Amino acid sequence: MKVKEALSRSILELKKAKVEGPISSAHVLMADVLGVRKEEVLVSSERVLSGLELKKLKNYIDQRKNHKSVWHIVGRVSFWGLDFFVSSDVLVPRPETEILVQEALGAISNFEFRISNSNQKSETKNQKSKISILDVGTGSGTIAIALASESPEIKLTAVDKSPKAIKVAQKNAKYNKIKNIKFIESDLFSSVKGRFDIICANLPYIPSEEIGLLPVEVCCYEPHLALDGGSKGLEIYEKFLSGVGKYLKPEGFVFCEIGINQGKKIKKMIKKYLPGFRCIIKRDLAEIDRVAIILKS
Ligand SMILES: C[S@@+](CC[C@H](N)C(=O)[O-])C[C@H]1O[C@@H](n2cnc3c(N)ncnc32)[C@H](O)[C@@H]1O
Numbered sequence: 276m277k278v279k280e281a282l283s284r285s286i287l288e289l290k291k292a293k294v295e296g297p298i299s300s301a302h303v304l305m306a307d308v309l310g311v312r313k314e315e316v317l318v319s320s321e322r323v324l325s326g327l328e329l330k331k332l333k334n335y336i337d338q339r340k341n342h343k344s345v346w347h348i349v350g351r352v353s354f355w356g357l358d359f360f361v362s363s364d365v366l367v368p369r370p371e372t373e374i375l376v377q378e379a380l381g382a383i384s385n386f387e388f389r390i391s392n393s394n395q396k397s398e399t400k401n402q403k404s405k406i407s408i409l410d411v412g413t414g415s416g417t418i419a420i421a422l423a424s425e426s427p428e429i430k431l432t433a434v435d436k437s438p439k440a441i442k443v444a445q446k447n448a449k450y451n452k453i454k455n456i457k458f459i460e461s462d463l464f465s466s467v468k469g470r471f472d473i474i475c476a477n478l479p480y481i482p483s484e485e486i487g488l489l490p491v492e493v494c495c496y497e498p499h500l501a502l503d504g505g506s507k508g509l510e511i512y513e514k515f516l517s518g519v520g521k522y523l524k525p526e527g528f529v530f531c532e533i534g535i536n537q538g539k540k541i542k543k544m545i546k547k548y549l550p551g552f553r554c555i556i557k558r559d560l561a562e563i564d565r566v567a568i569i570l571k572s
Pocket of ligand 1: 365366367368369372411412413414415416417418434435436437440461462463477478479480500501502511
């Protein structure tokens with residue numbers, strides 16, 4: 276069977292199974308079978324699939340018909356232009372999280388500027404290695420690895436409560452040739468030592484009562500430890516914010532990914548737990564509260 280015929284058949288099957296994004300799903304899965312990029316599938320439309328390739332495609336389409344996400348099926352996803360392995364032990368990184376990475380990179384530049392202003396140029400490179408970053412709830416390692424890929428001199432620590440997620444993150448760091456991250460299993464700050472210039476967190480923020488309303492791809496295939504933020508969604512962030520002050524350097528920054536209508540509630544918590552700090556809420560393209568930036572007033 277030719278690629279174009281197998282594609283139309285797959286799309287039809289996915290449509291019948293009422294899968295979200297049947298065309299795009301079929302293209303991603305076919306690309307993996309062919310070992311090409313999604314954009315290159317159409318160029319191969321006249322190619323004849325081997326028996327093995329057809330078997331693999333059928334297996335993929337069957338999984339997608341059960342609403343498993345394409346990323347969990349192929350086991351890989353792109354984030355910040357890098358490839359990440361994902362499994363049922365980790366959340367699939369979302370494109371919105373790149374906003375947090377972008378903001379944190381701004382803070383790194385801010386520190387670099389301060390350092391280069393206070394030092395001889397020859398010392399600047401060495402001084403950069405003094406910038407320290409903590410990523411709490413690292414999951415597959417996305418935020419820490421993206422930052423490390425941009426700033427290989429910086430010292431990063433990445434923690435997660437899930438030992439299985441830590442294993443995935445370590446595999447991703449190795450695959451992306453990242454050497455400057457220390458991965459630690461830790462319930463928030465329980466195994467963290469020292470103070471950091473920048474603390475990033477993408478902790479669970481979905482209210483427990485809403486998890487069952489999420490698409491099957493999310494609620495049935497992603498770990499609830501990565502999603503469930505407790506009653507009203509901000510229980511874990513409240514614990515995080517009540518403790519983060521002890522781990523932040525006086526001029527440090529905190530970046531938290533949050534969700535819909537959570538900006539105001541986070542601001543209230545910052546007033547309570549981090550006096551002397553202020554908070555800016557950054558929204559995403561859909562105008563949803565997405566990143567809380569916490570910095571000295
Ligand atoms: C929303 S996922 C984010 C994963 C990753 N940072 C990303 O952006 O793709 C939340 C992560 O926080 C971790 N987590 C949940 N509760 C935690 C806790 N108390 N301490 C540390 N990590 C926790 C979960 O295991 C999960 O990997």
